[in-house]
Each structure stands twice: as C-alpha cells, then as structure tokens.
Amino acid sequence: MPRTRGYFHPKTATGLASLIPPPPWHYSGDLLTVEYRTDPARVRELLPEPLAPAAEDPGAVAVIWADWQSCSASRDELLDPVRSQYKETLVVVRCSYRGRTYSRCVYIWVDTDFALARGLHQGYPKKLGSIHLTRPHPYGPAPRIEAGARLGATLAAADRRLAQTVVTLREPSPHHGFVNAHPMAHHRWLPAIEKGRGLALDELVETGAARVEGGPSWRGDAELELFEAPTEELARLEVREPLGAYHRQVGVVWDGGRVLERGTSGAE
Secondary structure, X not given: OOOOEOOOOOOEOOOOOOOOOOOOEEEEEEEEEEEEEOOHHHHHOOOOOOOEEOOOOOOEEEEEEEEEEEEOOXXXXXXXXXXXXXXXXXXXXXXXXXXXXEEEEEEEEEOOHHHHHHHHHHOOOEEEOEEEEOOOOOOOOOOOOOOOOEEEEEEEEOOEEEEEEEEEEEEEEOOOOOOOOOOEEEEEEEEOOOOOOOEEEEEEEEEXXXXXXXXXXXXXXXXXXXXXXXXXXXXXXXXXXEEEEEEXXXXXXXXXXXXXXXXXXXXX
C-alpha cells in the first residue's frame, strides 16, 4: 500500500509539501510588550472550564508584537527567508488551574500560513492579520535600544485596524513583564465531522519553551489604543490602567507539551 508522509497537511508521497515540519521549532525575534489592567470580568469570560481567574491581578493583560525568524532543526528555512520570517500580535492573560498560575493566549494574529498552522497545533487561537512594528537598528534613522527610543506597532485584520501603540523606552529592566511569564495553558479543539457529536479533539494542554535565551530587557511607557471591528472582540479588553512596556530580543526552542485534561472543557 502506498504511504503518504508529512507532519501536517498536505500529506504527500514525499512529505515535502507539508505546511510545517516536525518539532523542534526554533525562533529568533524582537518582542515589544505592552501590559495593562482591564475589567477582570472581561478576562474571566475568555477562560473555559476548568480554568479560573488568576489569584493575583486577574485583570492583567499583555499585548505582544513579535518580529520572528523561525526554522526547523535543519535550519534550511533561514536561507529561504519567505519560509522563516513572519510577524504576530498576541494577547495574553493569566489564569489558574489546580492552584497553579498559567499564561494563556486568548487572541493572536499572524501573517503567514505556516505560522497559523503551527499555532493551531499548539493550541493558539491564530487568525490571519497585518502586523507591523518598528525595527531597531544601530545605524541611520532607526531607533537604537536606549533611553528615549520610541518604537511603534500596529495590528489590523480584515481591513480594520485593531490596535496600535507607541512605546518610549526608559531604562534597562531585570525582567520582561509578568503576564506572559508562566507556562501556557491552551485548549486544542476540533469539532467532530458528524453533526451533534461535539468535539473530536478536546485537550487542555500545557506548553512552554524547551529553551530560552535573550538579550537585555528594556522597560518604558506605552500609549495603547484598541479599536472596535465587526468580527473581532479585542476592544472588550479595554485599557483601564497602563502598567508598562518592554522590549527584548530572544531565542526560543519549542519541542512539544503535555496534556493536562481531556474531554472536560464543555466547549461549544
């Protein structure tokens, strides 16, 4: 019998056309993070069972813009940049599961198909969007990473702008924020093909970086605006109290996760 190969669709005779390769996946990128507090009830409505609000600061939110290069273990993608470069904006809150605090991505937009597929495998609720952020550079008019540097970022989807920020860096920081500082608690969901049969895949999973390295972290102030859109709900997480902003360059390796529970989310 002929065999088809590939880690993800499409599966073919050779597997070469598969949208994403098997892990480990390696990432290098610039992160621009803006943290603030919103109404904790708006965070709570995004947490399906068995997750609960975080015990401390349940209304904390992080909006993170990232400019990535990524690759598989072979690193071949780095020499074919269209297969490695992408940008994303993710919105992260914190939650609690069995007394432990987790981070959870509740919204995320990316600008390539391979990043979309990779994220859905990991439990990220990825959608396509248009993401742009200032690229620091040590020469010319681009801002350096130093006190007073100003960095901008925007997010749009379906022809509507959803968010924009301007960050002014002030000083080095010993950390890169606290909202996205925990393992991720995500759901992997897939509806059954037969009507009325619920979910064919229903897993609460824990994922996180297998390895992280990073450069100096800088903190500063941010002006963050969120906008209404017909098919998006990001603006419900309205900014009530700015907390701060951060910039850091990082390298990350992702190599799988573990299942916390199966079949208990009650998702519709």
